[in-house]
Amino acid sequence: MASIARSSLLRQVAAARPASSPSLIANAARAAAFHTTAKRSLLPPLPQKIEGTVNDAARVPPPSPSHGSYHWTFDRLVAASLVPLTVAPFAAGSLNPTLDALLCATILIHSHTGFQNIIVDYVPQYRTPRARKALIWGLNAATAIVGLALYEFETNDVGVTEAIKRVWKA
Numbered sequence: 001m002a003s004i005a006r007s008s009l010l011r012q013v014a015a016a017r018p019a020s021s022p023s024l025i026a027n028a029a030r031a032a033a034f035h036t037t038a039k040r041s042l043l044p045p046l047p048q049k050i051e052g053t054v055n056d057a058a059r060v061p062p063p064s065p066s067h068g069s070y071h072w073t074f075d076r077l078v079a080a081s082l083v084p085l086t087v088a089p090f091a092a093g094s095l096n097p098t099l100d101a102l103l104c105a106t107i108l109i110h111s112h113t114g115f116q117n118i119i120v121d122y123v124p125q126y127r128t129p130r131a132r133k134a135l136i137w138g139l140n141a142a143t144a145i146v147g148l149a150l151y152e153f154e155t156n157d158v159g160v161t162e163a164i165k166r167v168w169k170a
Contacts, residue, residue, distance in 0.1 A: 046127050075117070078110045089161040100159045104150040112143045 051059070085103045089095060116139060123132040153160065 049127075075110075075113055078106060078113065082106055082110060090165070095159065095162055095165075097154065097159065100161050101154055104154060104160055108143065108147050108150065111146075112139065115139050 082103075085099070085106055089099055089103070116136070119132065119135045119139065123135055125132055150160070153163075157163075158166070
């Protein structure tokens, strides 16, 4: 079965050379089925730092209510509140600026906490502290800019729900 997975060129080389050749065995072990190009790393690996030994216990982070069930519950409440806030302006038939502002603020909070969770989960503090800090600051700046843009759109233009209504009817 293993000979089926190997390419025909590899089988021809194996038949032409003696089996005692160590370079052939080493090259055959590196060959994989259906791989025709060499592996190229796009980014260099992160700095490797080993703390402790194999017999040490795993490091447990300090308990924090902002990274536990309260944070998860807040995210779920914001996500669940988006459903009635999205439907209410269209179902009621009236355009209320307060309801529109509440919808914009909830969408902004939902997006900010979602991207913050991605940064916290995939950019570890102990391996890349500067990159994580830069990403958090970038997220805060982007949230502030989007919040300002939504405020300007709500006060100086038609608003989010009216814009959606116009696009839907176009």
